[in-house]
Amino acid sequence: MWLVAGVLLGLVVLVALAGFHAGPHAHVLAAALGVLAAAWLVAMAALGDGRTLLWVLLGADLTVSGALGMAGLAALRRDRAPATAGPSAPRASLEGAMGVALSRLAPLGVVRVAGEEWSAEAVNGTVPAGGAVQVLEVEGLRLRVWGEQVEPAAGEGET
Known part of the structure; x- marks a missing residue:
């Protein structure tokens, strides 16, 4: 179970870093992966794993995923602004x-x-x-x- 959690959290980090090159869609994808990783960590806690590390990772994952999602969506909205607000x-x-x-x-x-x-x-x-x-x-x-x-x-x- 920890291996799956590590892979998901690693993907969040890699896709978020790729988003600085690929654009806001990658940041939204990283946020979605972060939500999946958070669900996995909650499932691990529900199955009885109550290690402090699990709770620290869950908090960090939710914080990073929320920030990535908000930044990605804000950039996508800005890109879709009407032509009257463009150059x-x-x-x-x-x-x-x-x-x-x-x-x-x-x-x-x-x-x-x-x-x-x-x-x-x-x-x-x-x-x-x-x-x-x-x-x-x-x-x-x-x-x-x-x-x-x-x-x-x-x-x-x-x-």
Whole structure:
């Protein structure tokens, strides 16, 4: 009986360690194995084995299995969060946001929007450094922006 208990507890430890590489599913599996090991230890106690080691192992197993189960389930819930809470949400919320050109946008350059630096493309002409911009859309890692102050095109304004 002690051999089976040792194998089950060893599996709990091995699968829990593998979970750091394999992910939260392995932690949930380790927690399930821990519950099985706890049931086995309770059965051993019910059959009359009342050694102190059995009770220590049972307490440690329940503690570790509970922690693994909670951590694994929390990670799985986080992975299944709706798309609005994913990486696309901050980008979508940038549309319409105001920012400032950190470099001259002719038409490509760098802007600061919502406290972050982004590559940007001015769609309405050349925007001087320090000029205000408004985000029209997000294309990958580049913002398409509308410059509030644009430089006159070459030859424009000359008479």
